[in-house]
Amino acid sequence: MRMMVKTAMLFIALFLALAPAGAWAYSYGDANTEDVAETFKLVVSDLGKTPADWTGAEAAHKERREEIASHFGEEVAATLDANFRSRDADVTIANYKAILIMNLDRRFDNAIQSITDYTQAKLLLAKARATYEALVPYAEAKLSKSELDGLSADFDAALEAIGNPGLFGVGKKEADGQALQTAVNQVYGALKPLFPYAPGEAAGGAKDPDAAVQAAEPDTIDGTKEHAAMERENKTNPAITVGVIAGIVVIGGGAVFWARRKGLL
Structure with missing residues (x-):
């Protein structure tokens, strides 16, 4: 016995x-990849061909359109639709970069809201970092190496701010919500002005297009914004x-x- x-x-x-x-919990997909960022890469690759592969780029966009509309608003999705119809590669790519900024807002905002759930907050920060990495090649032309290093350090600070539950309480570290909010806003605040969103006629048809833009790209992230939940966000694999x-x-x-x-x- x-x-x-x-x-x-x-x-x-x-x-x-x-x-x-x-x-x-939250064991879906690869934490180090972000679907919106991967779609952006496909769109850039297809439109960078000679001649531009608009059919391939638009197919990639349509795969992600429902998610874009759900998280960033129908006006944003409609603007991208109009960009593809106009066959203006520069404007289309520019607005997709702005989509990545909106995605940073979404992931950071949800990370602040999930600070009491270490696993979820860590996953959200990983998704945000994958989004950031997709923008780095374009940010390099606008920011110095020291500034980019600073943004990388801000991501490390955000990860540090969510604390650590430890193993059986050993090594436990309490989360710091204010430190998290400060770190993510430093990243977001540095990148948002570099990749502005340009609403087209579709968004301009709204009663207040400026309000639509502000909703998609707020000035600061405070963890109070409501975002549509991803289908698999609260499920295990x-x-x-x-x-x-x-x-x-x-x-x-x-x-x-x-x-x-x-x-x-």
Whole structure:
């Protein structure tokens, strides 16, 4: 009986130690990629061809249009539609860069709102950083190396600000909401003026186009803006979870077998 208890306790300890913190929540996709940024890269690549591949670029845009409308407003999506119809590559790419600024606002704002949920906040900051990385090649022509290094440091400061739950309380660090807000606004405030959004006739048809632009690109991020939830944002990925459990069972079983062979159990 004692051996069975020891075996069970060892297995549970191995299970808890080996299970990644994010295996049980928000385990969808790659944290280091952002769908909107990946679409932007496809659009830029297709429109940079000679001649420009408008069919490919527009197909990539249509894959992302519903998400753009959901998160940034129908006026923004309609403006991009008009950009594609006009076949003006420069304007289309410029507005897609502005979409990435809007996405930074979304990810940063939600990170501030999720500061009590370390796993979610960390994921949102990773998505924001992936968005930022897509803009870096264009920001390099407008900002100095020291300024870009400063923005990278701001991302590190934001990650530091969300704290750390630690392992069984060891190494726990409380989150600092004010520090997070300061760090993300330094990134957002430096980049927003570089990539302005230009509403077209579609947005101009609204009662107050300036209000539509402000809603899409606020001056500061304070964590109070409501954003449409992503379909998978609050769900786990069953395949990843099952895979993690299976791996832990195999490793844990092997460890128990080895311990028994060595007479430790």
